[in-house]
Amino acid sequence: MCYEFPMTVEWEGKIHEIDRRLTVAGLLDMFSLSKEAHLVTSNGTLTTEDRMLERDDRVRIVRVISGG
Amino acid sequence: MKCRVCGGQANIRLPQYNSALCASDFVAFFEKRVSGTITKHALLGEQDRTLVAVSGGKDSLSLWYLLNRLGFSADGIYIDLGIRDYSHVSLVKARQMADRLQRRLYSFSLSGTFSKGIEELARIMKRPPCSLCGTIKRYVMNRASTHYGYSVLATGHNLDDEASALLGNILHWKEEYLWKKGVVLEAEHGLAKKVKPFFLCSEKEAAAYALLNKIDYVYEECPHSLGAKTLLYKSLLNRVEDVSPATKIAFLKGYLKRAKAEVSREQEEKEKSSCKVCGYPSYSEECNFCRLLKRFGNGAAVRFDIYVPSEP
Numbered sequence: 001m002c003y004e005f006p007m008t009v010e011w012e013g014k015i016h017e018i019d020r021r022l023t024v025a026g027l028l029d030m031f032s033l034s035k036e037a038h039l040v041t042s043n044g045t046l047t048t049e050d051r052m053l054e055r056d057d058r059v060r061i062v063r064v065i066s067g068g
Numbered sequence: 069m070k071c072r073v074c075g076g077q078a079n080i081r082l083p084q085y086n087s088a089l090c091a092s093d094f095v096a097f098f099e100k101r102v103s104g105t106i107t108k109h110a111l112l113g114e115q116d117r118t119l120v121a122v123s124g125g126k127d128s129l130s131l132w133y134l135l136n137r138l139g140f141s142a143d144g145i146y147i148d149l150g151i152r153d154y155s156h157v158s159l160v161k162a163r164q165m166a167d168r169l170q171r172r173l174y175s176f177s178l179s180g181t182f183s184k185g186i187e188e189l190a191r192i193m194k195r196p197p198c199s200l201c202g203t204i205k206r207y208v209m210n211r212a213s214t215h216y217g218y219s220v221l222a223t224g225h226n227l228d229d230e231a232s233a234l235l236g237n238i239l240h241w242k243e244e245y246l247w248k249k250g251v252v253l254e255a256e257h258g259l260a261k262k263v264k265p266f267f268l269c270s271e272k273e274a275a276a277y278a279l280l281n282k283i284d285y286v287y288e289e290c291p292h293s294l295g296a297k298t299l300l301y302k303s304l305l306n307r308v309e310d311v312s313p314a315t316k317i318a319f320l321k322g323y324l325k326r327a328k329a330e331v332s333r334e335q336e337e338k339e340k341s342s343c344k345v346c347g348y349p350s351y352s353e354e355c356n357f358c359r360l361l362k363r364f365g366n367g368a369a370v371r372f373d374i375y376v377p378s379e380p
Contacts, residue, residue, distance in 0.1 A: 036306040039080075039275055046079040046279060048069040048088060064275035065302050066125055066289055067229060 005056040012063070018055075025049040027059065037065045073097075080276050083313035091280050098277045102265050103138055109251040111263040112220055118142040119218035119260075121209050122165070122173070124158030126278040126285040127224030129165050131266060133283060135222065136169050142222065143172040145212045145372075147205055150178050150185025151291060158286050165283070166377050173375040174216065176208050183366040187292075192364070197292045207348060207357040212372055213260035225264045228271035231316045232301035234323055239301075247327050257349050258342060268317060271302070 006019040011031060022030070024040045024047050039062040040047055053059055069078040071090035078088035089097055106112050112135075120132040122144040135142040146162045148155050159175065166173040179185055186204070190197040213221045230249055237246045251268075255261040266274055278285055293299065308315050342348065343355035354362070361370075 034303070034306040034310050036270070036272055036309040037303065039272065039279065041279070046091060046276060048078050048081045050069050050081075062275065062279065063287075064126075064272045065228065065299065065306070066127075066271075067293060067296075067298055067302075 007053060007055050007057050007059060010058075010060040012061075021055060022053055023049065024051050024053060027053060027061070031061065033061065038062060039064055079280075082273070084270070084309070084317055085314075094276060095280055098269065098273055099134060099137065101269060102134055105251065105268055106138075106263075106265055109263075111252055111265055112140055112222075116140070116220045117218045118220045118222055119174075119209075119213050119216070120144050121205070121221060121223045122146045122162045123224075124161040124286040125224070126283065127226055127229075127266060127271070127274050129161065129224075129283050129285050130274050130278045130281070131222060131224040132165055132171075133169065133281060134277070135265070136171065141171070143174065143218070145209055145221075146173060146175040147208055148175055148177040148179075149201060149204075151187065154286070154288065154290060155185075157288075161284055161286055163375055166375055170377050170379075172377075174212050174372045175375065176212070176370070176372050178204065181361070181366065181368055181370055182364050184364065189360075189364060193360075198296065201292075203356050203360075207355065208370070210258075210260055210348070211346075211370065214258070215372075219255070219261060220263055221260045222263050222265060224266055224274070226266040226269055226271050226274050227316055227320060228302050228305065229298075230264075230267060231305055231319050232298050234319065235301045235305065236297055250324070250327060258347050259349060268320065270316065 006017040009016040009018060009027065025035065027040065028035055028038060028049070035049055041060045041062065042051065042053055042057045069081060069088045070076070071078045071093050072087045073093040074090060076090045079091045080094050081088045112118060118135060118140050120128060120135065120142050122128045122132055124146070132142060132144050144162060144166060146159055148159055162173055178189070182189055184192075186197050186201055190200045193200065209221055212218075234249060236242075251264055253259075253262040305316055341350060343350040343358055344353050345358040346355060348355040348357065350356070
């Protein structure tokens with residue numbers, strides 16, 4: 001089955017397209033990112049790591065660590 | 069995952085507290101936690117005038133916003149280091165918050181006094197920009213506090229900032245800095261009282277608070293912090309935290325317990341002297357900033373611009 005709108009994931013200024021459902025935790029694992037150092041929003045709403053992300057969701061990964 | 073308070077859909081998981089909260093309950097939780105730190109460590113009182121050190125990042129803007137939400141009438145101080153677009157964007161974000169809060173924003177421009185930005189100044193002096201930045205910020209923020217009659221200077225240092233700095237000090241056994249961290253540094257000898265209300269709040273919590281309150285902050289890193297050891301230490305601590313929640317807070321709380329005894333011992337031994345030019349505490353006749361001013365200053369006095377928001 002082909003979806004017209006894959007999930008879009010914005011991470012560090014780049015847009016990635018993912019054509020399958022996965023959890024927030026799965027997404028962070030896919031990018032090898034720490035859960036403690038990142039927040040994830042789905043369609044503008046902050047989401048917990050167990051949340052299932054759907055194929056047409058607009059997802060953003062927010063890095064929370066800063067400073068030198 | 070359900071919110072532990074209302075049972076609705078949770079928006080953030082907080083494994084260090086074995087909890088998950090929805091957006092509104094998280095905001096209430098975070099504000100209560102910061103308020104608790106302020107009370108427990110006597111950071112701010114009703115009679116205090118507070119100045120918040122504002123960088124344009126999530127921590128300082130969230131702190132400025134939150135202190136005003138809690139009823140503390142806090143103004144801001146911003147230091148323009150002249151780092152290309154980064155400094156300009158940071159100032160814009162700081163002014164946006166001043167407008168939102170209807171509070172005053174003081175700003176100091178490095179190039180106004182030295183005709184140079186931090187990069188050029190650091191290059192001429194053969195010093196790392198971050199080290200020079202620290203010297204200038206500490207001095208200027210204190211000077212603004214004392215000059216304009218603010219009794220407390222508040223900074224947005226969070227749990228991750230403090231834990232990573234502590235780890236760095238231990239790894240390199242920097243004993244001269246090791247016991248100097250704390251939630252509060254009392255006013256003394258020409259120095260304003262300094263407080264860190266986010267000391268026990270993680271960087272993730274501060275970022276979530278900013279996001280949920282639609283605080284528009286500078287997301288980009290300072291170009292000079294790329295590759296900094298602090299970021300490495302933060303990353304290492306967060307990897308540990310992922311596997312063993314509450315490690316960072318246990319690390320810092322354990323430190324605070326031990327630091328009290330060490331600090332009181334050190335204070336007795338410390339010799340106090342003042343800069344003969346400006347009166348700022350210094351180990352030599354002239355403080356670092358006055359020496360900097362003498363060598364590279366353009367003759368202009370240290371002055372602050374004051375941004376007063378117009379009525380909305």
